[in-house]
Amino acid sequence: xxxxxxxxxxxxxxxxxxxxxxxxxxxxxxxxxxxxxxxxxxxxxxxxxxxxxxxxxxxxxxxxxxxxxxxxxxxxxxxxxxxxxxxxxxxxxxxxxxxxxxxxxxxxxxxxxxxxxxxxxxxxxxxxxxxxxxxxxxxxxxxxxxxxxxxxxxxxxxxxxxxxxxxxxxxxxxxxxxxxxxxxxxxxxxxxxxxxxxxxxxxxxxxxxxxxxxxxxxxxxxxxxxxxxxxxxxxxxxxxxxxxxxxxxxx
Amino acid sequence: xxxxxxxxxxxxxxxxxxxxxxxxxxxxxxxxxxxxxxxxxxxxxxxxxxxxxxxxxxxxxxxxxxxxxxxxxxxxxxxxxxxxxxxxxxxxxxxxxxxxxxxxxxxxxxxxxxxxxxxxxxxxxxxxxxxxxxxxxxxxxxxxxxxxxxxxxxxxxxxxxxxxxxxxxxxxxxxxxxxxxxxxxxxxxxxxxxxxxxxxxxxxxxxxxxxxxxxxxxxxxxxxxxxxxxxxxxxxxxxxxxxxxxxxxxxxxxxxxxxxxxxxxxxxxxxxxxxxxxxxxxxxxxxxxxxxxxxxxxxxxxxxxxxxxxxxxxxxxxxxxxxxxxxxxxxx
Ligand SMILES: Cc1cc2nc3c(=O)[nH]c(=O)nc-3n(C[C@H](O)[C@H](O)[C@H](O)COP(=O)(O)OP(=O)(O)OC[C@H]3O[C@@H](n4cnc5c(N)ncnc54)[C@H](O)[C@@H]3O)c2cc1C
Ligand SMILES: Nc1ncnc2c1ncn2[C@@H]1O[C@H](COP(=O)(O)O)[C@@H](O)[C@H]1O
Numbered sequence: 001x002x003x004x005x006x007x008x009x010x011x012x013x014x015x016x017x018x019x020x021x022x023x024x025x026x027x028x029x030x031x032x033x034x035x036x037x038x039x040x041x042x043x044x045x046x047x048x049x050x051x052x053x054x055x056x057x058x059x060x061x062x063x064x065x066x067x068x069x070x071x072x073x074x075x076x077x078x079x080x081x082x083x084x085x086x087x088x089x090x091x092x093x094x095x096x097x098x099x100x101x102x103x104x105x106x107x108x109x110x111x112x113x114x115x116x117x118x119x120x121x122x123x124x125x126x127x128x129x130x131x132x133x134x135x136x137x138x139x140x141x142x143x144x145x146x147x148x149x150x151x152x153x154x155x156x157x158x159x160x161x162x163x164x165x166x167x168x169x170x171x172x173x174x175x176x177x178x179x180x181x182x183x184x185x186x187x188x189x190x191x192x193x194x195x196x197x198x199x200x201x202x203x204x205x206x207x208x209x210x211x212x213x214x215x216x217x218x219x220x221x222x223x224x225x226x227x228x229x230x231x232x233x234x235x236x237x238x239x240x241x242x243x244x245x246x247x248x249x250x251x
Numbered sequence: 252x253x254x255x256x257x258x259x260x261x262x263x264x265x266x267x268x269x270x271x272x273x274x275x276x277x278x279x280x281x282x283x284x285x286x287x288x289x290x291x292x293x294x295x296x297x298x299x300x301x302x303x304x305x306x307x308x309x310x311x312x313x314x315x316x317x318x319x320x321x322x323x324x325x326x327x328x329x330x331x332x333x334x335x336x337x338x339x340x341x342x343x344x345x346x347x348x349x350x351x352x353x354x355x356x357x358x359x360x361x362x363x364x365x366x367x368x369x370x371x372x373x374x375x376x377x378x379x380x381x382x383x384x385x386x387x388x389x390x391x392x393x394x395x396x397x398x399x400x401x402x403x404x405x406x407x408x409x410x411x412x413x414x415x416x417x418x419x420x421x422x423x424x425x426x427x428x429x430x431x432x433x434x435x436x437x438x439x440x441x442x443x444x445x446x447x448x449x450x451x452x453x454x455x456x457x458x459x460x461x462x463x464x465x466x467x468x469x470x471x472x473x474x475x476x477x478x479x480x481x482x483x484x485x486x487x488x489x490x491x492x493x494x495x496x497x498x499x500x501x502x503x504x505x506x507x508x509x510x511x512x513x514x515x516x517x518x519x520x521x522x523x524x525x526x527x528x529x530x531x532x533x534x535x536x537x538x539x540x541x542x543x544x545x546x547x548x549x550x551x552x553x554x555x556x557x558x559x560x561x562x563x564x565x566x567x568x569x570x571x572x573x574x575x576x577x578x579x580x581x582x583x
Contacts (some may be wrong), residue, residue: 124388126360135363140360169441216397233565240570
């Protein structure tokens with residue numbers, strides 16, 4: 001199968017960070033970046049599909065600054081065959097603007113599947129995938145945690161609140177990938193060496209109009225300092241009293 | 252006059268709590284902008300129209316009912332096309348969804364069809380003339396962004412639990428809506444809806460969540476967590492960490508955290524959970540957090556309002572007993 005996976009360069013989610021003096025962005029000192037969590041799951045899913053279904057090709061597509069090359073290479077060291085880098089010095093927050101550029105680059109390339117993450121870990125939006133699907137007029141299934149592909153058709157499971165839904169869809173299709181399809185592999189040394197020789201094509205991103213922007217960025221509200229009520233089971237009556245009389249969550 | 256179209260989610264022909272939250276938020280926003288209308292749309296199979304009066308109870312002026320036997324099965328394309336057509340026909344300022352699994356699935360499609368700006372998973376928003384200001388957690392909850400959306404109509408989805416539903420009864424006009432595309436034709440076909448997992452009360456709607464971690468040692472001990480949840484008399488749901496869902500002790504659908512569910516209940520009780528950054532990402536917006544952990548340095552205590560340092564196997568049964576007593580004796 002010919003599969004495209006859209007991957008985003010995002011700040012490492014394990015890191016603590018501070019907000020820059022402009023109050024609109026992150027302080028980039030000491031910042032590390034990674035492939036957005038669900039996008040890495042999507043790369044893994046694409047690789048497994050082709051391992052199961054015989055020869056195919058996995059293309060990773062990213063939109064971002066020059067340094068995004070690092071994440072594209074990492075995906076190729078995991079096993080992706082080639083990469084497309086849509087260059088943009090600034091990546092807008094607006095998912096529609098990004099979707100426009102990705103859809104442009106994906107159009108007419110006859111991919112059987114186009115995979116996205118459930119959401120990017122920086123924006124937390126989950127809008128780019130379905131918007132690309134709309135622009136390319138392809139069926140779209142979001143938040144997939146299980147996937148099987150057979151003759152021209154796929155079966156996927158989505159975890160909803162309190163239920164699991166099974167759907168079938170025709171190929172080509174756009175899918176957004178949740179956890180559950182298999183943990184991303186760690187690139188081998190051979191993979192890392194091989195990735196250096198794989199093709200990486202660059203072209204400027206044709207972003208759509210930007211109509212959603214971040215006007216302020218703040219740390220989450222501080223939680224009032226908590227308190228250790230006590231040690232062991234003896235502390236339970238006091239905890240329950242606090243929950244009832246102070247926090248008022250028991251009435 | 253300004254107006255907002257709310258997509259009011261239903262399940263089995265009953266409105267979900269998130270629908271009331273969305274109507275309340277829309278009502279508040281149009282009232283703050285000088286008054287206007289809230290149109291609430293439901294889409295479902297035959298009989299879904301019975302919810303119309305409940306839509307009015309929370310402040311909807313108009314109830315839009317899309318009733319079609321084929322919508323017995325979820326059909327995102329047909330619903331999105333119909334919502335988009337309604338927004339255009341009604342000249343609405345914005346469409347508001349819940350950022351539940353269904354809302355997250357439909358909202359971006361509607362934005363795509365309308366070419367509208369979209370903000371997902373917002374915790375608050377206001378109509379500011381030509382723009383909409385929305386608040387949205389970013390970087391897995393480590394920062395809060397204020398967003399400016401330019402253009403009419405705009406599409407928003409609201410985080411479950413971010414706004415409390417408040418009754419504000421109105422006279423409601425009921426209109427039936429015709430589907431914009433045939434609900435019987437779908438490219439993506441739902442073939443099965445599995446039985447509910449993780450209890451009858453959904454994590455997104457439960458006022459109380461009792462979550463268990465690896466400190467429970469084995470699957471069977473989750474009975475302790477279930478008993479504590481039961482002690483709340485039907486208001487508590489059970490959640491878990493990834494360590495637990497990975498080991499197959501609980502269904503993955505109840506995982507809370509960065510790669511699981513994002514929840515904000517009134518009360519969150521963390522039992523034998525260390526408080527890894529990916530777990531905190533999913534629950535740190537809970538109103539009151541209680542942690543039970545034998546390690547006084549566990550990071551969960553940095554976000555907990557109340558903590559007990561101790562062996563969960565001693566603390567939890569005692570807590571279950573006392574909660575049960577407190578809940579049984581509360582004034583009704
Ligand atoms: C990309 C990525 C995404 C992730 N996403 C998520 C996610 O969405 N959700 C999530 O939860 N995790 C997630 N994780 C995993 C996360 O990093 C942690 O590994 C996980 O949350 C730990 O689960 P835990 O607290 O149950 O287990 P542990 O970290 O092992 O903690 C167990 C705790 O139980 C306590 N304990 C042990 N015995 C007792 C006892 N008898 N009485 C009282 N306390 C006791 C211990 O002191 C300890 O603090 C993710 C990780 C990665 C890398
Ligand atoms: N700049 C980007 N480059 C490549 N893919 C992206 C980019 N932004 C978003 N995506 C894809 O779209 C998904 C959803 O992003 P979002 O709508 O921002 O949550 C991500 O998980 C990626 O698969």
